Amino acid sequence: MKIGELANKTGCSIQSIRFYERNGLLKQAERTQSNYRQYGKDALKQLTFIKQCRSLDMSIAEIKELVANKQNPNNSCANVNAMIEAHLEDVSQRINELVSLKSTLTAMSNACTNSRKIKNCGVLQKLDS
Amino acid sequence: MKIGELANKTGCSIQSIRFYERNGLLKQAERTQSNYRQYGKDALKQLTFIKQCRSLDMSIAEIKELVANKQNPNNSCANVNAMIEAHLEDVSQRINELVSLKSTLTAMSNACTNSRKIKNCGVLQKLDS
DNA sequence: CTAAAGCCTATACTTAGTATAGAGTCAAGC
DNA sequence: GCTTGACTCTATACTAAGTATAGGCTTTAG
Numbered sequence: 068m069k070i071g072e073l074a075n076k077t078g079c080s081i082q083s084i085r086f087y088e089r090n091g092l093l094k095q096a097e098r099t100q101s102n103y104r105q106y107g108k109d110a111l112k113q114l115t116f117i118k119q120c121r122s123l124d125m126s127i128a129e130i131k132e133l134v135a136n137k138q139n140p141n142n143s144c145a146n147v148n149a150m151i152e153a154h155l156e157d158v159s160q161r162i163n164e165l166v167s168l169k170s171t172l173t174a175m176s177n178a179c180t181n182s183r184k185i186k187n188c189g190v191l192q193k194l195d196s
Numbered sequence: 197m198k199i200g201e202l203a204n205k206t207g208c209s210i211q212s213i214r215f216y217e218r219n220g221l222l223k224q225a226e227r228t229q230s231n232y233r234q235y236g237k238d239a240l241k242q243l244t245f246i247k248q249c250r251s252l253d254m255s256i257a258e259i260k261e262l263v264a265n266k267q268n269p270n271n272s273c274a275n276v277n278a279m280i281e282a283h284l285e286d287v288s289q290r291i292n293e294l295v296s297l298k299s300t301l302t303a304m305s306n307a308c309t310n311s312r313k314i315k316n317c318g319v320l321q322k323l324d325s
Numbered sequence: 326c327t328a329a330a331g332c333c334t335a336t337a338c339t340t341a342g343t344a345t346a347g348a349g350t351c352a353a354g355c
Numbered sequence: 356g357c358t359t360g361a362c363t364c365t366a367t368a369c370t371a372a373g374t375a376t377a378g379g380c381t382t383t384a385g
Contacts, residue, residue, distance in 0.1 A: 116323060119324075120323060123300060123301060133320070133323070136314055136320075137320065139314055140313065140314045141315065142313065142314050143310070143314075144308060144312050144316070144317035144320065147314070147317055147320060148308055148310050151301060151304055151305050152305055155298065155301040155302060158294055158298050162295060165253075165290060165291045165294070168252060169291065172280060173284060176280050176281055179277055181272070181278075182272075183272070184270050184271065184273060185268055185269045185276070186269035187273075188273035190273070190280050191262070191265075194262070195241075195248075
């Protein structure tokens with residue numbers, strides 16, 4: 068199949084598929100005589116894997132590491148586990164940050180009403196304090 | 197005071213102060229004869245305001261809008277309120293995404309142990325499914 | 326045969342800064 | 356008076372993960 072079909076099947080944009088190839092997440096695609104990229108089922112699988120990882124907010128670098136690991140089926144998977152744990156830790160921390168931020172924003176939002184003027188705006192007053 | 201002192205007092209980097217100026221969040225600084233930026237208390241206040249907004253994850257564009265609003269003390273503050281609400285909504289939604297993501301990652305992390313091989317890695321199996 | 330749709334590469338743009346190069350300025354010490 | 360180090364200046368490149376665009380082929384449908 069060509070890149071457009073692959074894009075449709077995976078929900079990735081054509082540009083991001085090319086981007087993944089350029090960045091070594093997808094191996095270089097075969098080309099037709101007219102230089103069109105040509106994909107098989109394995110590429111579909113690989114791209115689906117990448118999409119799955121991206122949906123978990125993994126970085127390109129992290130995914131690249133996972134892809135590399137998959138090449139060596141008999142190696143230990145300890146670093147894969149370590150990476151997931153580190154990523155989980157990042158996500159947890161970001162959640163904590165955002166929750167705290169949310170409560171500040173809520174307080175701010177409650178400090179004003181639409182009927183005021185800028186000079187009396189409760190939101191701006193909180194921002195200035 | 198010069199830019200280094202302002203940076204120290206606010207905890208902003210010198211580069212980001214210049215960045216804020218370039219992008220219209222801070223007004224153009226006065227210059228000394230030798231072209232050094234010269235700041236007074238008002239700049240300190242303004243930069244502190246910007247930092248406060250950034251700590252709430254507001255974008256440069258949003259802060260620019262707030263700064264512009266502050267110029268007109270007698271206007272209604274409705275759009276300030278609307279922006280905070282929209283931002284709060286964004287944050288809430290992002291929290292929801294991350295919480296769901298966290299539970300997926302936790303399940304993944306629980307699906308494997310360090311003692312396995314890549315081909316039997318529970319994490320990779322979940323990622324492939 | 327022609328026109329539309331699809332594909333190709335290369336380049337610029339996005340966010341909110343950070344990092345660097347190369348040059349000018351200022352204060353202190355000798 | 357000179358040098359050295361700290362500070363500042365501008366301009367440029369870089370980050371992440373794509374998206375958007377221009378200009379040029381190729382394929383497909385009518």
